[in-house]
Amino acid sequence: MMHPLRKCLPVYLLICLGLHHALGSEIIHGQKVPENQMLYMASLQNDAGKHVCGGFLIREDFVLTAAHCAKWSPTSVVLGTHNLRKVDNNAMRIRVDTCKHPSYTNISSGHDIMLLKLSKKAKLGKKVQLVQLPKSGFKIKNNAKCRVAGWGYTKTAGNSVDELQATDVKIVNQKTCKKEWKIGKVKLPANIICAGGFKTTNGFCKGDSGGPLVCGGAAAGVVSFSGRRCGDPRSPDVYTRVSSFRGWIRNVMRRN
Known part of the structure; x- marks a missing residue:
């Protein structure tokens, strides 16, 4: 049986070393994404309409994201815009229910993945598209x-x-x-x-x-x-x- 202190040690180290999950921030040395690209991107937002995490649309009624994002209680996703100052709540905002991976406990334990079930299907078109998922066993070359x-x-x-x-x-x-x-x-x-x-x-x-x-x-x-x-x-x-x-x-x- 694993000793409780040892079981919690990875989390302790993450805190002591200043390691963090990526809440509240943006890409380093990035560039603005053209409006006709990456149309699967979703902004996870709380009840106050504040962006808390990112996600991506994998089916008309499901967004995939990180399990640790549940900590900030996302209640909706915004789809169909790259500019969060231009959100039409009626057309772009959809309420969600969260479904964390059952084995997730914290970021150091892994299984940091979560599905969001949309309350209604997203309408695919010029501003909203799905992203493809890799097949099981998908491998990526080093330096790719x-x-x-x-x-x-x-x-x-x-x-x-x-x-x-x-x-x-x-x-x-x-x-x-x-x-x-x-x-x-x-x-x-x-x-x-x-x-x-x-x-x-x-x-x-x-x-x-x-x-x-x-x-x-x-x-x-x-x-x-x-x-x-x-x-x-x-x-x-x-x-x-x-x-x-x-x-x-x-x-x-x-x-x-």
């Missing part, structure tokens, strides 16, 4: 170029922005990723992808949580957590590997 997007700060302790930003990041070898995080005495969970934030300042920051890591046109990862500071080149950014959860995603959507 992917893209991450979100709303929020452009630097640690910076200011948030309202227009969707994106930046290119490269996949980091798993052994290298584990080695770099091990220096900080953090054991990475299973079923993750590392990209950006290592030997580069490109990556995500607070508030980009739940957004997609898009590789080859598919949403291969979900933004989970990063290091002490946004854009810190010493530790790779960590994403939940979507292909490892295809069965769970399929089962939840089938039941609903």
Whole structure:
């Protein structure tokens, strides 16, 4: 039986080392996303209409995001706009119910993935589209170029922005990723992808949580957590590997 202190140790280390999930921020060294691209992006918002996390539309009635975003009680998603100052509540805002992965307890334990069931189907068209999910066993080559997007700060302790930003990041070898995080005495969970934030300042920051890591046109990862500071080149950014959860995603959507 695992000792309670040892069981909680990864969380303690995350706190002590200043590691954080990406609430309240934006892409580092990003650029504005053209209005005709990444039309699957969703802004998770609370009852006050404030952006708390990112997400992405995978079926007309389901958005995929990070489980730790549930902490900030998202009650709706905004679809169909990259500019959060231009939200038509009647047309773009849809109420949601949350469905966290049953094995999720905290970011250090893994399973940082959650589905949001929309109260009504999103209308697909020129402003709203679905993103493809990778198949089970999907593999990405080391150094492959992917893209991450979100709303929020452009630097640690910076200011948030309202227009969707994106930046290119490269996949980091798993052994290298584990080695770099091990220096900080953090054991990475299973079923993750590392990209950006290592030997580069490109990556995500607070508030980009739940957004997609898009590789080859598919949403291969979900933004989970990063290091002490946004854009810190010493530790790779960590994403939940979507292909490892295809069965769970399929089962939840089938039941609903």
